[in-house]
Amino acid sequence: MLMLHGRPRSNYYNAVKAVLIEKGIEFTEVLETVPPTDAFLELSPMSKVPCLVTPSGPITETSAILEYLEETYPDVPMMPTDVYARAKHRELCKTLELYIEWVARRGYGALRGEDVPADEKAGIEKALTQSTRAVSHLASFSPWIAGEDFTYADIFGYFMLIYSIMSAKANAGIDLLGAIPGSADWFSRVQERPSMRRVLDDAKEYAKSQR
Numbered sequence: 630m631l632m633l634h635g636r637p638r639s640n641y642y643n644a645v646k647a648v649l650i651e652k653g654i655e656f657t658e659v660l661e662t663v664p665p666t667d668a669f670l671e672l673s674p675m676s677k678v679p680c681l682v683t684p685s686g687p688i689t690e691t692s693a694i695l696e697y698l699e700e701t702y703p704d705v706p707m708m709p710t711d712v713y714a715r716a717k718h719r720e721l722c723k724t725l726e727l728y729i730e731w732v733a734r735r736g737y738g739a740l741r742g743e744d745v746p747a748d749e750k751a752g753i754e755k756a757l758t759q760s761t762r763a764v765s766h767l768a769s770f771s772p773w774i775a776g777e778d779f780t781y782a783d784i785f786g787y788f789m790l791i792y793s794i795m796s797a798k799a800n801a802g803i804d805l806l807g808a809i810p811g812s813a814d815w816f817s818r819v820q821e822r823p824s825m826r827r828v829l830d831d832a833k834e835y836a837k838s839q840r
């Protein structure tokens with residue numbers, strides 16, 4: 630049985646969990662602590678969650694895990710089959726990860742009541758202004774982010790935006806969904822999926838248990 634190591638507070642962990650549920654793959658969850666145990670560092674040397682332990686060994690990095698799941702469990706497809714469409718799907722996911730989430734992450738301190746320096750805020754604003762334009766250019770939202778079919782980019786994209794929305798507002802005064810036409814309705818559509826409801830409910834329960 631596959632074992633998903635991590636924490637339901639992590640947007641990356643939750644993305645993999647939702648894809649496992651969408652694909653109907655059995656898995657067990659293994660909660661990991663902060664700071665990490667030595668045993669977890671053996672599985673995930675960068676101490677990052679999620680880590681998926683497969684019959685062949687552990688895998689970290691969400692995009693690597695999602696591609697492994699797609700290749701190992703193709704019965705419920707969650708990536709386009711056409712080679713060019715697949716490359717565009719990866720391009721969209723990378724853009725959301727590197728230029729939205731990793732930029733917004735620089736300001737996550739503001740969500741915990743910490744000060745974010747003014748020059749960092751200015752950098753976030755400049756970078757998000759460009760990357761929201763890029764996502765608007767690459768995404769379809771008709772009805773799903775990469776076109777007609779629901780793919781893992783919908784789940785991954787949702788989780789790249791979930792905390793970024795708050796950081797963009799707090800640090801740069803940017804309404805992230807407003808800046809990407811079509812994304813607000815899509816965001817609501819994604820979170821109505823049963824897989825997503827389960828993951829988001831579990832995350833809420835986990836947050837309550839940590840208070």
Ligand SMILES: N[C@@H](CCC(=O)N[C@@H](CS)C(=O)NCC(=O)O)C(=O)O
Nearest residue numbers: 639640641676677678679690691692
């Ligand atoms: N590039 C990684 C990012 C994962 C990530 O940043 N995970 C965070 C939680 S959201 C984490 O494990 N942080 C703990 C640490 O860095 O020690 C991926 O794609 O999985």
